[in-house]
Amino acid sequence: MLKMIGINKVYKTDMIETHALKSFDLTVDRGEFVTITGPSGSGKTTFLNIAGLLEPFSGGSYYLNGHDMAGLSDNQLAKVRNEQIGFIFQGFNLIPDLSVYENVEVPLRYRGFKRAERKERIEEALAMVGLSARAKHLPAQLSGGQQQRVAIARAMAGRPAFLLADEPTGNLDSVMARQVMDMLEDINAKGTTIVMVTHDPDLARRSQRNVHIVDGQVSDYRQFVAGESTVEVENA
Amino acid sequence: MLSYYFDLAIRSIKRTPFISALMIAALAAGVGMTVTMLSVYMQLSHDPAQSLSKQPYALQLQSHPASQGGSYGGAMRQLTYMDANAIQRQRNDGATVVMFKSSFAAISPNTEIDPQFVEGRVTTRDFFELFEPEFISGNVWSEQVDLEADFVAVITESLARSLYPGQEAVGQSITLNISEYRVIGVIKDFAPQPKYYDLNNSAFDNGESVFVPFSLTPIAEISNSGNTNGWRAEVINSYEDFINSEYHWIQVWKAFDSPSQRESFDRWMRGYIDEQREAGRFPNPDASYFLRTSEEWLEINGVVVDESRILVMISALFLVVCIINTIGLLLGKFLKSAPAIGTRRALGASQWQIFLQHIVEVSIIGFAGGLAGLVMASLVLSGLDRILSSGMGVSHLMLTQLHWSMWLWAPAIAIVSSVAAGLLPAWRICRMPPSLYLKIQ
Amino acid sequence: MQIIPTLNTLRRNPSTTILLMLQAILTIAIVANLSALIVDRINDINIDSGINEEGLIVLDMYHFAEDFNGEMTLNRDIESLTQLPSISHVSATNQVPFSGSGSSGAYSIQPTSSDETTYVNAATYRADHYLAETLGLNISHGRSFTAEEVMTFDEAAEQASIPAVISGPLAEEAFGRINVVGEVMYMPETGDVPIEIIGVAETFMSPWPKWRGMSENSIWFARKPSNSNFKTLAIRTEGISYAEAQRLISETIYTNDRSRVIVGFENYEQMRDRQFDIDHALLFSLSLIIVLLIGVISLGSVGMAVFNVERRTKQIGTRRALGASKRSIVSLFCLESGVLLGVSLVLAVPVAMLLNVQLMNMISIDSMSVVYPLGVGLALIVVSLIGILYPALKASLVPPSVATRTL
Numbered sequence A: 001m002l003k004m005i006g007i008n009k010v011y012k013t014d015m016i017e018t019h020a021l022k023s024f025d026l027t028v029d030r031g032e033f034v035t036i037t038g039p040s041g042s043g044k045t046t047f048l049n050i051a052g053l054l055e056p057f058s059g060g061s062y063y064l065n066g067h068d069m070a071g072l073s074d075n076q077l078a079k080v081r082n083e084q085i086g087f088i089f090q091g092f093n094l095i096p097d098l099s100v101y102e103n104v105e106v107p108l109r110y111r112g113f114k115r116a117e118r119k120e121r122i123e124e125a126l127a128m129v130g131l132s133a134r135a136k137h138l139p140a141q142l143s144g145g146q147q148q149r150v151a152i153a154r155a156m157a158g159r160p161a162f163l164l165a166d167e168p169t170g171n172l173d174s175v176m177a178r179q180v181m182d183m184l185e186d187i188n189a190k191g192t193t194i195v196m197v198t199h200d201p202d203l204a205r206r207s208q209r210n211v212h213i214v215d216g217q218v219s220d221y222r223q224f225v226a227g228e229s230t231v232e233v234e235n236a
Numbered sequence B: 001m002l003s004y005y006f007d008l009a010i011r012s013i014k015r016t017p018f019i020s021a022l023m024i025a026a027l028a029a030g031v032g033m034t035v036t037m038l039s040v041y042m043q044l045s046h047d048p049a050q051s052l053s054k055q056p057y058a059l060q061l062q063s064h065p066a067s068q069g070g071s072y073g074g075a076m077r078q079l080t081y082m083d084a085n086a087i088q089r090q091r092n093d094g095a096t097v098v099m100f101k102s103s104f105a106a107i108s109p110n111t112e113i114d115p116q117f118v119e120g121r122v123t124t125r126d127f128f129e130l131f132e133p134e135f136i137s138g139n140v141w142s143e144q145v146d147l148e149a150d151f152v153a154v155i156t157e158s159l160a161r162s163l164y165p166g167q168e169a170v171g172q173s174i175t176l177n178i179s180e181y182r183v184i185g186v187i188k189d190f191a192p193q194p195k196y197y198d199l200n201n202s203a204f205d206n207g208e209s210v211f212v213p214f215s216l217t218p219i220a221e222i223s224n225s226g227n228t229n230g231w232r233a234e235v236i237n238s239y240e241d242f243i244n245s246e247y248h249w250i251q252v253w254k255a256f257d258s259p260s261q262r263e264s265f266d267r268w269m270r271g272y273i274d275e276q277r278e279a280g281r282f283p284n285p286d287a288s289y290f291l292r293t294s295e296e297w298l299e300i301n302g303v304v305v306d307e308s309r310i311l312v313m314i315s316a317l318f319l320v321v322c323i324i325n326t327i328g329l330l331l332g333k334f335l336k337s338a339p340a341i342g343t344r345r346a347l348g349a350s351q352w353q354i355f356l357q358h359i360v361e362v363s364i365i366g367f368a369g370g371l372a373g374l375v376m377a378s379l380v381l382s383g384l385d386r387i388l389s390s391g392m393g394v395s396h397l398m399l400t401q402l403h404w405s406m407w408l409w410a411p412a413i414a415i416v417s418s419v420a421a422g423l424l425p426a427w428r429i430c431r432m433p434p435s436l437y438l439k440i441q
Numbered sequence C: 001m002q003i004i005p006t007l008n009t010l011r012r013n014p015s016t017t018i019l020l021m022l023q024a025i026l027t028i029a030i031v032a033n034l035s036a037l038i039v040d041r042i043n044d045i046n047i048d049s050g051i052n053e054e055g056l057i058v059l060d061m062y063h064f065a066e067d068f069n070g071e072m073t074l075n076r077d078i079e080s081l082t083q084l085p086s087i088s089h090v091s092a093t094n095q096v097p098f099s100g101s102g103s104s105g106a107y108s109i110q111p112t113s114s115d116e117t118t119y120v121n122a123a124t125y126r127a128d129h130y131l132a133e134t135l136g137l138n139i140s141h142g143r144s145f146t147a148e149e150v151m152t153f154d155e156a157a158e159q160a161s162i163p164a165v166i167s168g169p170l171a172e173e174a175f176g177r178i179n180v181v182g183e184v185m186y187m188p189e190t191g192d193v194p195i196e197i198i199g200v201a202e203t204f205m206s207p208w209p210k211w212r213g214m215s216e217n218s219i220w221f222a223r224k225p226s227n228s229n230f231k232t233l234a235i236r237t238e239g240i241s242y243a244e245a246q247r248l249i250s251e252t253i254y255t256n257d258r259s260r261v262i263v264g265f266e267n268y269e270q271m272r273d274r275q276f277d278i279d280h281a282l283l284f285s286l287s288l289i290i291v292l293l294i295g296v297i298s299l300g301s302v303g304m305a306v307f308n309v310e311r312r313t314k315q316i317g318t319r320r321a322l323g324a325s326k327r328s329i330v331s332l333f334c335l336e337s338g339v340l341l342g343v344s345l346v347l348a349v350p351v352a353m354l355l356n357v358q359l360m361n362m363i364s365i366d367s368m369s370v371v372y373p374l375g376v377g378l379a380l381i382v383v384s385l386i387g388i389l390y391p392a393l394k395a396s397l398v399p400p401s402v403a404t405r406t407l
């Protein structure tokens, strides 16, 4: 499903060059729920941005669904993001002027769906996150947890094969965090591949696989099997 | 998709009402002033002769010493009576208009109507053929009258109405000063703006309301109320002295039906000049004549005042400042919405789609600004009208009406300016790396 | 003290900085040039005609009778008009200063028969001896005319010399000094007959305020009215409304002789304004542009400053949290725009002068003094700093907690 080989990412600023990812290798299979952990500044978000085609990478190759993502035009990248990838952010990133309904509508608009199809999908997505009653509200009128659920509905409305989440629970209390996590597990169970960055070891443990990044490189994989303790699979 | 952008744009405009109003006002001010000044310029540089069926040529004769005057393209604006009359008598080659302005007291046979002061034109029959005033009734005098004078007159509709209320004017008598004339034709009021056929006193006025044959000049001793210019002092004791003097006071226009006619006229003119020079009348050894198209004539006479050119330039500069100001505001506004745009990009909007979304917003603002600009232009023009028409003694100047071409220019200027203003901000925002604005700041 | 962070902020937002500077430079250049142009035109409009304009009425008539006798009719008019209690003086003249139309001629200080004669152009007034009193003309040297000196053209040509009153600038141009009473001039019309200058009016404008080389030059001959159809009377009224004067005067004129039409009846101010219509239109347009420009720029700058502040709310909150005082936040913003405007002013001066050169190519104006861009620039800086105060004060009110709360 997702395959990165030897990806490099260098940020150049006035004075220094930061190697955010160094010959980074990772494969995620269809249907997997992978969590990414690592110390601050290790390159987790960078990885997610590249995986989500929000940033170009400077070396290596990246295959998504078997297609090479190098050298795609902006239009093609936008199409892939729109149709195959869903995003969830730590800051929810709802557009403040748009109602809940309209926020969920955004990716569908760019996809060019007709009004009826949009309506159907939006209602389905909102029902899934249990916010059908809030369709007309503005983001500011919702709690943090509700906002994140809208964000999930928005990410899922386009029925992507692939969901990327950057600390989706980072701004939520533990009850809310668990709710969101339950929801993601549900989504995964229905077949969507999920890659989630988190700082919370408990949450990480609930995923099928955890990838630990240190200094822009995968330091180790852990496979979790339900009910059992950590099994170290491989040392990088 | 466009309707989606439209919807987003309207929301965005409503979200920042003050800034949006400011941008619309800035564009309106810039576009309004530019359109105003451009309109005045267009009216000034308008050439009414363009719509005539024949191209008329103003004739200038460079006969006096080169050192004395001649600031109108190397010659004087007008001709002497002697030369004009000679040209008018040689009438084989095309239409010939020979004329000057005069003033009269026009007196109706109805003694209850007060005498009124009117501007008149003493001219040849071809005036009506060449400059095409529209006849309502009657007709112009015959060719014969241009050779053998007769006391006939063509008057305008308004004069006819005030001298003969409720009556047919053709056939009536009209007393101009002390001579009695017969009205043989009535034309619609005739005042082309600018008055290209005689630019001596003012390029913009209400025109003349009575037209009488040039052949009457020496007989009725009609005095000139236009300009009289001279290049040497002469003692004038009688009207005869005046028309035989070297004073320049007659306007001459020509039009030709064919190039051969023009060649033939050219041969005659050169022969005439040689003859006069040999007779010692033309002191200039290089004496020559010029035929000016109406366009050249307006240019030579400086109808477009320098002030108008300056105002076009300054208003365009002002528009540039308004555009820069709008760019700054748009940039600030768009950059503020960068996080939302980052989110849209992550959700699958391409750069082009983001660009379009913002261009649509800018175009709406530009459109509103352009419309407001047109309204403003007509207000400013009516202000100018009040100032200028009192000065020029004209009730309503064409000059200060919105030139028809402005209905094309104004939206074009507004849209080009707003797109110019929006291009940079829209480009900047669509080129922004989305990841940068997705982070928690 | 805050200059380095200020410069960094400006450097980090190059497009905003460049836009603000461009805007300031163009504004200074435009407003400076327009102000110079406005001052120039106001001076033109307010030019001294040399006469007492208040209460002066100019009457134009057109005579159409066959047996019209100009001298007789006008003498009767003058006599009956001056008998009216509200009219003190009346003069029959061919033109008045700034009337816009009239006669002019060429004059010389040498007899004109010679080929090398050089000429000075001057407006030629032909009027009776009442002209000076009626117009309120100040004859600064010599004297005005006596009744006996008023003649027809033919009578004058037979005299040994023709008396004349001239304007100061004409004297200056012809003789190089003002007091030329007793000197003689010549004109081509009368050949070698000398014109004897009996008086000089320091200021005595021609009918054409804009005719370079002619506007200030006038010569006045005492002449009886000719038989030309057009006649002009200058009438000095006192303590009477315009409408009342119009009624009284036309009544008198028409009672004296019905074979004429009053073509023009104007207050002097009205007539004078007419000569400057294009200047008035230009002033109107330029002032409008200046007002709009200042409006657009000041509101626009406030708008931009508001964005600027909003964009940096969190940064400001952080500064506040770290102990920056409200005053230092305000001064941060003021310093920022101060530096920006200061640099713009330095750049604006040459740009303004360039624009001035461009204008000088298009219209006859003197070159602009550098005081204009400097003055306008300084005014813009002061106004802008006042304008920045509102958003800056608003910014200083940002609570330090914003730093920890805002997402």
Ligand SMILES: Nc1ncnc2c1ncn2[C@@H]1O[C@H](COP(=O)(O)OP(=O)(O)OP(=O)(O)O)[C@@H](O)[C@H]1O
Residues within 6 Å of the ligand: A011, A012, A013, A018, A019, A020, A038, A039, A040, A041, A042, A043, A044, A045, A046, A047, B436
């Ligand atoms: N736009 C950028 N310009 C320059 N350097 C950057 C940029 N974005 C990230 N970096 C640098 O790249 C490195 C990786 O950053 P990244 O955001 O991926 O870390 P992270 O693992 O997500 O950290 P955290 O857990 O704190 O979110 C860091 O050293 C960071 O300073």
Ligand SMILES: [Mg+2]
Residues within 6 Å of the ligand: A044, A045, A046
């Ligand atoms: Mg991160």
